Amino acid sequence: MYTLRILGGGKEVGRAGVEVTDGSNSVVMDYGVNFDQNDKPNFPLQTSPRGLTGFVVSHAHLDHVGALPIYQISGSKPVYGTLMTKVITEVMLKDFLKLSGAHIPYEWVEVKKLMDNFNSMPYGEEFEVGPFKVRLDDAGHIPGSAMVSVKTDRGVVSYTGDINLTETKLSNRAEIEKLKETSVMVIETTYGTFRHLERQKVEEQFVETVKEVVEGGGTVLIPAFSLSRSQEIMAVLAEKGFEYPVYFDGMIRELTRMMLDNRQFIHRADVLSKAFETFQPVRGWEDRHKVWRERGVIIASAGMLKGGPSVYYFKRIEDNPKNAVFLVSYQGDRTPGRKLLETGKFDEQSKLLKARLQLFDFSSHAGKDQLLEILKAASQLEKVVLVHGSEQSVNGFAQLVREKLGVEVFGPENGQEIPLWS
Numbered sequence: 001m002y003t004l005r006i007l008g009g010g011k012e013v014g015r016a017g018v019e020v021t022d023g024s025n026s027v028v029m030d031y032g033v034n035f036d037q038n039d040k041p042n043f044p045l046q047t048s049p050r051g052l053t054g055f056v057v058s059h060a061h062l063d064h065v066g067a068l069p070i071y072q073i074s075g076s077k078p079v080y081g082t083l084m085t086k087v088i089t090e091v092m093l094k095d096f097l098k099l100s101g102a103h104i105p106y107e108w109v110e111v112k113k114l115m116d117n118f119n120s121m122p123y124g125e126e127f128e129v130g131p132f133k134v135r136l137d138d139a140g141h142i143p144g145s146a147m148v149s150v151k152t153d154r155g156v157v158s159y160t161g162d163i164n165l166t167e168t169k170l171s172n173r174a175e176i177e178k179l180k181e182t183s184v185m186v187i188e189t190t191y192g193t194f195r196h197l198e199r200q201k202v203e204e205q206f207v208e209t210v211k212e213v214v215e216g217g218g219t220v221l222i223p224a225f226s227l228s229r230s231q232e233i234m235a236v237l238a239e240k241g242f243e244y245p246v247y248f249d250g251m252i253r254e255l256t257r258m259m260l261d262n263r264q265f266i267h268r269a270d271v272l273s274k275a276f277e278t279f280q281p282v283r284g285w286e287d288r289h290k291v292w293r294e295r296g297v298i299i300a301s302a303g304m305l306k307g308g309p310s311v312y313y314f315k316r317i318e319d320n321p322k323n324a325v326f327l328v329s330y331q332g333d334r335t336p337g338r339k340l341l342e343t344g345k346f347d348e349q350s351k352l353l354k355a356r357l358q359l360f361d362f363s364s365h366a367g368k369d370q371l372l373e374i375l376k377a378a379s380q381l382e383k384v385v386l387v388h389g390s391e392q393s394v395n396g397f398a399q400l401v402r403e404k405l406g407v408e409v410f411g412p413e414n415g416q417e418i419p420l421w422s
């Protein structure tokens with residue numbers, strides 16, 4: 001009896017975790033965290049370690065890897081993912097422990113143990129996890145990201161992880177032609193009801209607008225997540241020959257270096273490396289005090305202005321209408337970034353923002369048309385399982401799939417089991 005069980009990411013974005021079992025052995029794909037209103041981490045449901053043959057990881061975002069060390073506390077389980085995912089995961093977990101250590105059930109020793117048990121696997125090659133034959137293919141989401149296909153003797157279960165069909169500077173388009181034999185698709189639904197703008201136009205408009213502000217004597221603050229979005233922005237500016245000063249602050253430097261050390265995972269390593277050579281890292285407080293007074297661009301985490309150096313810069317530049325704050329990622333509920341977009345204020349107490357504010361859609365997730373295209377790539381599709389999306393997004397996309405493809409669709413809750421084959 002083959003069954004799928006949702007450990008996390010059911011009708012929510014984050015703490016991904018999907019278990020496939022054949023009745024006696026199982027494999028878990030992703031094991032991440034998300035955060036509640038008070039920034040406390042939430043973990044996925046647990047599964048019995050008996051019969052659990054290992055974990056396969058799609059990519060290194062915390063909502064996909066943040067809970068993995070839990071299974072290294074009183075035992076040990078093998079973990080599989082790409083080399084890029086492995087090296088980034090270590091940095092992400094280190095940072096997670098630093099920021100939220102008091103609320104995390106494991107420590108650095110377990111992260112080290114996880115790294116010892118982390119097997120890096122190339123794209124496109126089948127390997128065994130217990131009785132399952134598993135393969136990773138490029139998901140196009142961030143460097144090293146993978147779709148996971150689990151072959152059983154009854155059919156192939158594929159899990160997209162986070163997936164993108166739009167080519168970016170960092171990633172190629174997802175290799176969806178590899179999903180041809182998939183019979184059960186577990187697919188992310190971050191943008192199940194949303195259509196993205198054309199990427200090239202977004203890039204052009206972005207660089208033009210940044211130039212306009214800088215040439216008008218202003219400073220542009222770009223709050224961006226240090227993994228991936230920052231590097232994407234740097235590479236876009238470098239490719240377009242942006243000739244004013246650009247500074248980057250936070251973990252961006254360490255992560256960019258890792259990407260350039262593993263450049264086979266980077267679509268346009270040439271422009272990323274040009275950016276890294278031309279643009280300036282902020283090395284400490286002395287630099288930080290200086291750079292916001294200059295005409296130029298500052299890229300700093302966090303991307304939704306929830307702490308980190310971006311908040312420091314924001315407070316310095318917000319009062320001058322010559323300056324600008326350009327958001328380049330989705331702004332979650334109850335974040336200062338969302339509040340600014342909706343009310344023009346950082347929080348209840350603050351005054352109205354005077355600097356220019358704009359949101360650019362640099363998403364690294366497929367929009368609804370692309371999600372449909374992914375499903376259509378599977379020529380023997382029987383079942384579709386929607387995860388990693390809000391309730392509204394899951395319900396909206398489920399309806400679209402039923403209309404267009406006529407296959408069985410599930411939008412499961414956490415803990416729900418879906419029978420696959422008897």
Ligand SMILES: [Zn+2]
Nearest residue numbers: 059061141162
């Ligand atoms: Zn992701």
Ligand SMILES: [Zn+2]
Nearest residue numbers: 014061063162
């Ligand atoms: Zn995710």
